[in-house]
Amino acid sequence: MSKLATATAMIEAYNAQDADLYVSYMTDDACEAGYRGTVVREGKEGTREGLKKMFAEFPENRAEIVKAYELGEYVVLHELVRRSAAAEPFEVLTIYSFEGDKCARVEFIR
DSSP states (O other), rough: OHHHHHHHHHHHHHTTTTTTHHHTTTTEEEEEEEESSSSEHHHHHHHHHOOOOOOHHHHTEEEEEEEEEEEETEEEEEEESSSSSSOOOEEEEEEEEEEEEEEEEEEEOO
């Protein structure tokens, strides 16, 4: 599976609100963070628990891939995120850094 296909599968798991499937694509010590900044979800277990909390708060949350790029060990997705059908959508650039075939870090630019 290409790195782009893995990042796309992660978005599909995110949209299905399947935190277990989402983290299955990650290294054990992976994290999610602001771009070049603060880690918001630490490790596979921290990411799983953080996503489950977010999915409970926003049960209609979905991300749409607007554009996608793969270069070496990185994937960049331009996403349009909606917390609910009635909520105003917002744009995010998400950078997925890989170690081998697993995602090691996800960084968000918003």
